[in-house]
Amino acid sequence: MLEAEGLIGRSPDSQAYRWLPGAPGGGVAGSSPRRNGLRPLEPLRTPFHRRTSVLCESDSWRDWSGYTCVETYEPTPEREYWAVRNAAALIDVSPLFKYEIAGPDAERLLDRVMTRDFSKCRTGRVMYTSWCNEEGHLLQDGNVQRLAHERFLVSAAEPCLRWFEDCGWSMDVDVRDISEEIGVLALQGPRARAIGEAATTGIDFGAMRYFDLAAGEIGPGAGGGQVTVTRTGYTGDLGYEFWVASERAEALWDALVDAGRDHGLLPAGLLALDMARTEAGLVLIDVDYVSAVDAEIEVLKVTPAEAGLGFTVKLDKQADFVGRRALELERDRGPAWAMVGLEVDWFELERLWSEIDLRPQVVGQPACREPTPVFAPGGWQVGQCTTRFFSPLLKKYLGLATVRGEAADPGTELDVEVAVGYGRRRAKARVVERPFFNPPRKTAVDPTPGVNG
Amino acid sequence: MTAESTAASIGSGTPSRGGGRFDAIVVGAGHNGLVAAAYLARAGLDVVVLESSPEIGGATRSEEAFPGFRFSVFSYLVSLLRPEVIHELDLVRHGLFLVPTASTLNPLPGGDCLFREADPQRTYRHIARHSRRDAEALFEYKLEMRRMGHLMYRLQRAAPDELAAAIGDRVAESAEHLDVDVSAEVADIARYFLDLPAARLRSFVQMLTMSSADFLGQWFESDVLKAALSSSSIIGSMLSPRTPGSAYVLLHHYMGEVDGAYREWGFQKGGTGAVAATIARAARSHGAEIRTDSPVARVLARDGRTAGVALANGDELRAGVVMSSAAPQISLGRLLDPEDVPGDAGAGLVERAARWQSGGCAGKVNLAISGLPRFECMPEPGPHLSGGITIAPGLDYVDRAYDEAKYGGFSERPFIDMIIPSVLDPDMAPPGKHVLSCFVQYAPYELAAGDWDDGRREAFGDAVVRTLAEYAPGIEDQILHRQVLVPPDIEAIAGIPGGNIFHGELRLSQLFLLRPDPAAAAFRTPLPGYYLCGSSTQFGGGISGGPARLAALRVLDDLRGVESAAGGGAETP
Missing domain, CATH: 3.30.1360.120 (Probable tRNA modification gtpase trme; domain 1)
Incomplete structure (x- = not known):
């Protein structure tokens, strides 16, 4: 029905209408106003x-x-x-979904939904947290601001109004988009x-x-x-x-x-943001992990620990929360997968590119989101690298990868696939701690306005 | 060739701090001296660096010349710093922070300009305003220069004598079917060089012999583009773009890379002094000691071998290895007594060092300004202010500027290569204020008429400001402070004789096996145990660390040879 109204070009897996009047490749016939009926949604x-x-x-x-x-x-x-990294940047991140959660049971709802302990979140604090389904599979990660004792603001990459409302059934709380x-x-x-x-x-x-x-x-x-x-x-x-x-x-x-x-x-813009967040070792939904609601097959689902967010799971908290039992089982069993940082050093890049008589062609490229396989040295695939880029600051080729738990210890040597010219080569990589870049000024008390902090 | 293989501990391990006995002494704490010390210390040697001035850095020096304003006093950009030095010494961990300067603006008279941006398509459009043919040719030119840069990179990785031997041996091999014993890498380089396509060899020979104006004339028709591109061919050299040999200097500046991308330039946060501080931290982390205010008077020898150094204050420090990062006039002409050199290898050394072509040609004018300069061609703030800005509006202009210096004056309308470091690094100046770093040519070491100290230095500064004001009207009223430095100042502060930023002109007569002397071309001097590691050796000038790295590896190789000959316990990789 909507297609009949001219809403072609809608991406099936997104709520976005990828139709841009006059944009090259927008490809929508008849970008003029509809003669009757629903007009195409504007971006x-x-x-x-x-x-x-x-x-x-x-x-x-x-x-x-x-x-x-x-x-x-x-x-x-x-x-x-x-x-x-050197001055300051202003980035418009308004497209985040934002929900106000207010009412006497606001804290109770968050403690029900979130893996973190919101009884410990004072007014005036922000908590970074995960939330899961009953199987302990990660739905999303996001920040929760406690604006007042009974009022919170949740920011998230994907819509979650229905989830919060359903989880708060019978509670005295309002969830507002x-x-x-x-x-x-x-x-x-x-x-x-x-x-x-x-x-x-x-x-x-x-x-x-x-x-x-x-x-x-x-x-x-x-x-x-x-x-x-x-x-x-x-x-x-x-x-x-x-x-x-x-x-x-x-x-x-x-x-x-x-x-x-x-x-x-x-x-x-978003390219610069993506470069910075990769250096910070921060995972991105739909890139480094797939939300359980979008995972068409079981193997794509991950727990918070498997997505590198184990620190947001507070099994010692009082409140019961969605996914708790599954995550307790995982605690006893150990996560099957781990999110790790990979580092390929300069001489490895030189070695790979020298085979085609070039210096490494790595600088000036934004972070790449095409997943590539990660192997045990000379052996079988043990995971995938989902974000990678050459950091012009650290001068290393960095990757965020999900690998089998046994391959996740810092210092573990792995091979990661790298495109060298038209060829695909294996580069020797090392598992390293995230974040790759972590300046003291990020968390400093009373940070100096200067750059050297 | 990584230095991993040399990391095995081959030091004597003799406790030395109090006794003035070391495994190695490095003379000079400029960036090369510090790199040499870092490599030796990293290999386990007990190293001391002796610097004559109160501060480290040499010509890589930052200074708060005026309260709140920090300047890179002399050198101002980094590109030639070898990736292997960065990674082997882990310089990022020690503070290396290079912000790219991606564009070059050439303001022209009458509010016109030539702007080359990071984005090639935009650059095409800018150049096409002057010549469509040139805009197209630039792609091919840059490709060829990258190839030439890569060729030079391959050549420079080997020590010059090894390279010569390898090429000579290979020629002999083909003639006499000899089985030559050269290292695989050297053989590989020799083969690479000999197997080059004819066109590439032709370019190489052209670059060694032609003027940059003629070389560029093979590609381009527009005078403004030729003048803009020829800037790199005169930097630090008493040459005009029309002087034969200047094309090599162009190539020298194309050898630089940032993370594998040739011809990229970066600004070190905190100025180039922070590069020296970074390398010093790396050296100290491996145990090297750095002493300032410690001028070395001469190198000591015993039984035809290096025995240490004598300081100007009479103290003596003992070491079997001494490396000097100073220019040859000092290293060979002053520190070394030819009488100490075994046989007749020392003959003529001092005289040749005195004839080393090493005159200064450039000055530095550092300005503290109250706001961003407004260039007539692009008055509003924008990306062009975070790149290089060059006053070189035409070949005639630069040639005339050169002519004035040729006859002993400074250029009344000089060539200026500037950056605005405070745009790249806000910590260089108070908020809203800026520093302008102007590298200026030409300024001879000695004036034909008048004296630098007798008003001419400030007259030179006036000429620079006057010239800038032609393109950025009103800049003269924005100036809060001014620092004018001419070759005698570079000599006095950085300790470079003549004030030549490369420790000697980069011309064919002073390159490869002739740099800095036929008897000392492979970092070894005729006195066993005494080595050179500065800009006057292979790799040449610029903040590359390349000479010092190769020299240090040479020292470590030699030490291993000595130890294994003596049946020592050193591990041979």
Whole structure:
């Protein structure tokens, strides 16, 4: 029925309508308004779109949950990536799904759904957590802000309203999808504190510890509108995320850009974000693991521990939670798989490329998400590498891989498939601890605004 | 060739700190001296680095010349730093942090410009405004230069004498069917070189002999592009793009790579002084000791072998190995007594060192400015300010600038190669303010008329600011502080005679087996145990660490040879 109304081009596994008026390859016949009936849905715009779109000189856009998002502002993402590590970057992450969970049973619901212990989450704190189905299989990972004793905000990559509502059946709690009401900007990098301080009023950035949240106002004076700041991010660097009502989103953007002008702030797209999160060793849903609701076959399902998120599972917590019994069994048995960091060193790359008389062709490439096999040295496949890229900062070829539990100890030697020219070669890799990059400034108490922290 | 194989402990292990006895002494704590020390210490030797000045770094030096403003005083970009040095010494762990400078802007008179960006398609469009043919030719040119850079990379990996021997032996082999015993790698390089396609060999010979203007003329018609590309052919050299031999300097700068990508450049966070500090940390982590304010007066010898050094204050430090990273005028001309050299190998050494072509040609003008410069061609802030910016609007312009220096003056309208480090690294200046690092040619060591100390230094600074203002009007009013450095300053502060940034011109007469002297071309001097490891040896100048690495590996090889000859317990890999 919808197809008849012209909604062709819908990606079957996403709620996104990949139809962009006038975009090359948009491929939809008749992009003119429908003569009658339902008009095609337009791509969603984040509340910052009017700001980001004029800056996106590369015209490189990517669909993220139906929103049109900047992939890279400049034709190449290098400067945006280096801004994250050396100055500061401003990243529009508004397409995250956001749910307000409020009411006397709000904490009870979260303790029911989440693997972490929310009786220990004080107001003004953020908790990173996993949530699972009854089989202990990972559904998602995300952040939960405790805004008040009876009010939380959950941010997630995929929709989960129905899941939260069903899990809260008979509880005195409201779950509200506020995704479109709130814009989110990630301000990430060593200069983030200095910029955040200059762009807001009423927030003591020096007192904000890692995973704290605080509320204040936009701009140097009062009256700029409310903003909530969390000391969180997806880059593994010093950083903050700014949560703002959509109608004040542009004011927030302007205030941050103004404050950042003298600190080397650049707007950064999703490619730069992906490079940074890989260095930080942070896993990404649908890339490094598949949510149990999307796993068509059993073998794709993972537990939090198998996705590298075992630290979010609190089996000692009082409350019963979805998946608890399965995860207790796993604790006794040990996880079958493990998420590991892989590192291929420079001389291995030189060796591979010298076979075709080239220097390693690795620099300047964004993170690659095409899964490739991981082998025991010279032997059988023991897993897959789901994200990989050459870190220009660390000067190593890094990968996030899921491997059999017995191949997961740091120092274990494995082979990973690498494309060298048109050939596929095995490169010697080593299992290393994640994160690959973990500067003290990320978690420092009272972080210095300078870069060397 | 990795140095993993040399990591076996071959040190004597003699406790030495108090007694002034070491396994090896390195003279000079510039980046090469520090790299040499790091490699020796990493192999288990007891090493001390002796630096004459109060600070390490030599020409890789950062300084807070004015409160809140940090400058890379002399050298300013990194590209030639060898990946093997980075990885073998684990320099990232010790603080290496290279931010790429991906573009080059050449402002032109009248608000025009030539802009080469990271994105090749955009660069094509920029150049096509000047010449469509050139825009197309640039792709082919860059491919050929990458090939030539790769060729040089292969050649430079071997010590020069090994290479010569290998090529000579291979020629002999084909003539006489001799079974030659050379290392597999050297044979591989020799074969690679001899099997090169004729076109590549022709390019190689062209690069050694031609002027860069003529070389580039084979590809391009537009004067502005030729001038822009020829910049790399004159950097640090008393040459015009029209001087034969300048094409080699172009190639030298194409040898640089960042992570396998030739011709990439990076800015070290904190300035180039942070490169020296990084290497020093690596050296110390392996146990090397670094002493500043310790000028070396001469190398001591006993029984025809190196025995240590005497400091200027009369102290003597003992070691069987001494490596000097200083220029040949010092290493061969001053520190070494030819009388100590066995046989007649020392004959003429001092005289040849004195004739070494090593005049300074460049100055450095570091500016602290109150805001970003507004170039007439691109006034608004943007990516062009995080790349290189070069004032070289035409070949005639650069040639004239050279002519003035040829006759003993400084260029009134100089060639300027600048970067704005504070855009790449906000810690270099207070928020909103910036530092401008200008590498300027030409400035001779000695002026025909007047004296640098007698007002000419500031007149040179004025000429630079005047020139900048032609392209960035109003910049003169943005200047808060100014630091002007000319070749005698480079000599005085970095300890490089003549102030030549490469420790000697990169010309055919001073390359390969002739660098820096026929009797000392393979890092060994005629005095056994005394080695050279600075920019005046194989690999040449630039922050490469290449000479020091090869020299240190040579020392370790020689030590192993000595030990195994003496029946010592060293493991031979």
